[in-house]
Amino acid sequence: MPYRLTVIGTGYLGITHAACMADLGFDVLGLDIDADKIRRLNAGELPIHEPGLEPVLRRGLESGKLRFTTSYEEVAAFGDVHFVCVGTPQKRGEYAADVSYMDGAIEALGPLLDRACLVVGKSTVPVGTAERLADKLARLAPAGAEAELAWNPEFLREGFAVEDTLKPDRIVLGVRTERAEKVLREVYEPLGDVPFVVTDYATAELVKTAANAFLATKISFINAMAEVCEAAHADVKQLSEALSYDDRIGGRFLNAGLGFGGGCLPKDIRAFMARAGELGADQALTFLREVDAINMRRRARMVDLARELAGGSFHGCTVGVLGAAFKPNSDDIRDSPALDVAVTIGHQGGQVTVYDPIALGNARKAHPELNYGESAVEAVRGAHVVLLLTEWQEFVALDPEELGAVVATRRIVDGRNALDAEAWRSAGWHYRALGRP
Numbered sequence: 001m002p003y004r005l006t007v008i009g010t011g012y013l014g015i016t017h018a019a020c021m022a023d024l025g026f027d028v029l030g031l032d033i034d035a036d037k038i039r040r041l042n043a044g045e046l047p048i049h050e051p052g053l054e055p056v057l058r059r060g061l062e063s064g065k066l067r068f069t070t071s072y073e074e075v076a077a078f079g080d081v082h083f084v085c086v087g088t089p090q091k092r093g094e095y096a097a098d099v100s101y102m103d104g105a106i107e108a109l110g111p112l113l114d115r116a117c118l119v120v121g122k123s124t125v126p127v128g129t130a131e132r133l134a135d136k137l138a139r140l141a142p143a144g145a146e147a148e149l150a151w152n153p154e155f156l157r158e159g160f161a162v163e164d165t166l167k168p169d170r171i172v173l174g175v176r177t178e179r180a181e182k183v184l185r186e187v188y189e190p191l192g193d194v195p196f197v198v199t200d201y202a203t204a205e206l207v208k209t210a211a212n213a214f215l216a217t218k219i220s221f222i223n224a225m226a227e228v229c230e231a232a233h234a235d236v237k238q239l240s241e242a243l244s245y246d247d248r249i250g251g252r253f254l255n256a257g258l259g260f261g262g263g264c265l266p267k268d269i270r271a272f273m274a275r276a277g278e279l280g281a282d283q284a285l286t287f288l289r290e291v292d293a294i295n296m297r298r299r300a301r302m303v304d305l306a307r308e309l310a311g312g313s314f315h316g317c318t319v320g321v322l323g324a325a326f327k328p329n330s331d332d333i334r335d336s337p338a339l340d341v342a343v344t345i346g347h348q349g350g351q352v353t354v355y356d357p358i359a360l361g362n363a364r365k366a367h368p369e370l371n372y373g374e375s376a377v378e379a380v381r382g383a384h385v386v387l388l389l390t391e392w393q394e395f396v397a398l399d400p401e402e403l404g405a406v407v408a409t410r411r412i413v414d415g416r417n418a419l420d421a422e423a424w425r426s427a428g429w430h431y432r433a434l435g436r437p
């Protein structure tokens with residue numbers, strides 16, 4: 001009999017995992033403590049923006065394979081395999097990750113587990129968490145050792161969540177028993193030929209943080225080169241292209257610009273440093289401090305460039321901002337470099353109007369003090385400076401003439417090296433970009 005799956009926590013990761021597993025043919029029950037979210041999900045309404053996910057969600061609901069609940073009792077009775085996908089945000093005022101939602105899930109579920117099952121952590125956690133949670137589960141579960149913990153980190157990217165879930169490049173399993181490995185191999189069998197790395201808890205937890213640390217380092221490396229290019233009057237875009245032809249380096253995650261944000265990379269590298277410190281291995285990760293600092297300096301540099309174009313001060317200056325999401329194809333504004341820059345310019349006296357194709361609602365809620373436009377043209381109307389901060393295709397495709405007709409002065413800073421500099425310059429724009437002459 002195929003396993004019945006539950007997914008605890010319905011954020012970007014949990015909703016996608018639940019809907020995709022139902023699409024693969026499993027009976028899936030999703031849980032969240034947010035009743036309003038559960039009501040919306042059961043009605044087929046996505047509380048997040050994720051391309052391609054809504055049809056998968058609807059298919060699951062219509063086939064009866066997928067349901068959502070707020071009841072841990074229901075989840076415990078239903079599931080053979082419980083995936084835990086709750087958030088692990090950065091602690092307020094600290095680098096460390098807040099794993100209290102993870103503990104909360106185990107504390108709620110554990111006492112209800114009275115038969116053989118597998119609890120599978122998917123969230124990104126500090127190394128050592130799985131071992132601690134396994135002890136907790138063993139203490140709480142009436143089923144004893146029959147209710148077992150495994151760790152299965154998730155690598156999906158927002159904007160590509162469905163694709164990454166159904167076609168993962170690898171599956172990492174941190175397990176203590178052959179039974180746990182066997183169950184998870186069966187669960188993922190419908191995905192076809194995917195490389196498996198089967199290991200212990202600690203290694204599985206570390207794979208995820210190491211992957212994100214590497215990606216962050218790659219972005220900050222090219223952004224450090226951008227700083228040098230700015231000083232040396234060189235062009236980081238061409239530099240990056242030339243590096244990309246070296247297979248050992250590769251071109252992905254080598255786009256210089258405003259740097260990384262979002263709910264993962266920034267907090268994960270900080271939590272990684274904090275955990276290494278606790279383990280007495282902080283020296284190994286001091287370079288991540290630099291990775292973080294380079295990343296944050298890009299935001300400051302962007303504000304400086306904008307101020308320079310504004311004539312030295314933002315007072316009396318209207319700034320049109322294109323982009324609020326931390327990256328294109330997402331409505332996520334968590335630690336968004338774009339919004340950070342917009343807010344800073346507002347604090348420095350600029351009149352800022354922001355437009356984003358999808359993230360406008362979230363941005364408005366978080367920063368009611370900014371102005372918002374309903375289109376790119378509306379956001380830049382009367383602007384003395386235009387800033388491109390998130391590289392949505394809609395912005396890349398903008399016509400410099402059409403935009404030029406509504407701004408006060410044709411000045412633009414391309415924060416993502418996404419525009420065709422020549423096309424904008426020949427339309428009479430003063431075009432500047434990060435890391436380029």
Ligand code: UDX
Nearest residue numbers: 154155156157158253254255259260261262264326327
């Ligand atoms: C990331 C990891 O890629 C994913 O594997 C992990 O599971 C969660 O964290 P995500 O946060 O969705 O995924 O975004 P990602 O596509 O990795 O982009 C992160 C940030 O880096 C964005 O702000 C993006 O704009 C920026 N970025 C990316 C660059 O500045 N330059 C690049 O070349 C690539």
